[in-house]
Amino acid sequence: MAAQKINVGVIGFGMSSKTFHCPLIVSSPHLQLHSIVSSGDKCTQVYPQAQHVKTSDELFASKEVQLVVITTPNELHFKLAKQAMNAGKHVVVEKPFTVTSKEAEELVELSKRTNLVCSIYQNRRWDGDFLTAKKIVEDGQLGRLVEFESHFDRFRNYVKAGWRETDAPGSGMLFDLGAHLIDQALHLFGKPYSVYAVVENQRQLKESNIDDDFTIIFRYKNGPKVLLRSSMLARQAPVLRFSLRGMDGSYVKHHLDPQEDQLKAGQTPLTPGYGIESEERWGTINADVKGLHVVGQVETLPGKYLDFYNNVAETIMKGDLSHLAVKPEQGYETIRMIEVIRQSSDEGGKTIIL
Template sequence: MAAQKINVGVIGFGMSSKTFHCPLIVSSPHLVLHSIVSSNDSCTKVYPQAKHVATTADLFASKDVQLVVITTPNELHFPLAKQAMEAGKNVVVEKPFTVTSQEAAELVEISKRTGLVCSIYQNRRWDGDLLTAKKIIENGQLGRLVEFESHFDRFRNFVKAGWREQDVPGSGMLYDLGAHLIDQALHLFGKPYSVYGVVENQRQLKDSSIDDDFTIIFRYKTGLKVLLRSSMLARQTPVLRFSLRGMDGSYIKHYLDPQEDQLKSGQTPKNAGFGVEPESQWGTINTEVNGIHVVGKVETLSGKYLDFYNNVAETILKGDLSHLAVKPEQGYDTIRMIEVIRQSSDEGGKTIVL
């Protein structure tokens, strides 16, 4: 398997493609950045080894490409993923998977029927802070977990140019940052038994009608409460990332995983120290372990975004869809949860039992 390489075609050369996908693809020992679909050939100046392709039809017709990565506006995810798989291509779709659960369900069925990989770029499962929180939970270091609070906040009191802040299908914070927080919660704890959501447009700017704030509560039959929070008007520094409370203690974490900023600065997983968080940003724990009161810093595990793409490649090479880390069924679950959260919010913050 180590000697085999998979040719990758990327659709789009915007922020997501430039910052995340292309740098990770060229860092993987299993992948080759073969083609980029873009409106111009500027992509070849950054990646001269890649071919500039004018249209998605040309990419899907290429016999040399085995994996297609879709980094377009959200409403194009479904039709392009469907066309790619119908053309015999494995697919990675930037999050959110689709705009509706009906679309997501159709892609799940196509993947099952064709045996092709259809994965969603839920890279934040490999954030160092989430990996650390997961380890603390698995090791039982807080005792029985009763509350898991997760934030992904920003401060932007103006409208940023681009489709993400326009009133188009799949825009807004719930589909953007919410897709990450929801996926992380489902990954850690599975489906809740009840859902509460309030989704708002707090800025109420004349040139923006998207949601820019949400509060989500998942409840589980174990007594666990999961609170997911995001706001575009969070100016405090540092922003809260995680707050975990258990019967024996608590864990608090501020600051976001460093990998996105490292990628934006031109670093890749090939650079020493990639994904490593400085000690000044580590979380703190206050708990009891085997009768001993423990208070102090918890070294954040290294983030590993490259593991996402290596997993996709290994799944293709093995021909075993059960090996896939982010499955299309999980993508469906996240989009369906977004729909339930919107329903809860539209009905005045009504708790919906699943």
């Protein structure tokens, strides 16, 4: 007999919910999209099998829903995650986890106390380009790594409608794309020894007072310099994604992972070819590897966003929080690092020793 699927309730039906969460949930063999909280009824047109719920309180009261996914504006993450766990629900929170480290710490403790899953949707750990860069680093294919540069850039010289570009707690590029880059760096290299950062509003548009550009440098006592960069005014094509330099060579990767565009086009992880990057977008390597001088392309590993949700489901089924890939403690570390980055920038680019 097949195992019973975990019923999932999603709060919100905006871009994140429609593009990422709902398509991945319905693609998982372990999950069932049970309910969607939305002010409108468009969600029922796209997912007629799911119940349309008007309020989060109604969702929390449901005895059938076991996992709640929160895709609301950032400043509501903490309140809703806390309410969900207090109602006995496992939780996935869209990144950023919270808007302060104090809030994040409270959710960490609540997860421990209730033995409930509390995870953060850091899907970019499963980008094909990051998986490839990670393997190159871990396998030592460039020798001793001295520099790891990671970009997540866009070109938008106007204000896009929606809450993400309003001056509110948790808004701006640092909490948005920065949360991904910081999480990837911490996942790969751990906590840095020192942090230097400049966070700016370069567009200076009257309608938007958010930060839209940042440069962050993590330094490690026995590791590489890690440079994290994002700009809303990067019009070059193709955009740089990774530049890795080691004692034995370099690896350079342009273009972003294809999964987001594939999901927006209506594909799912069950679609043939999903997550596969075309050859012309592969990165290049020039390095001495095991006695051979290797120059050429490196096939990008397949992207696997579905692995995030399958891991959450398996953790719930096992009842073992140590199995969780993106732990709430890691969410706390990312938010705490954002606060340190803000401090460095606010103090004129001061290097903060951790």
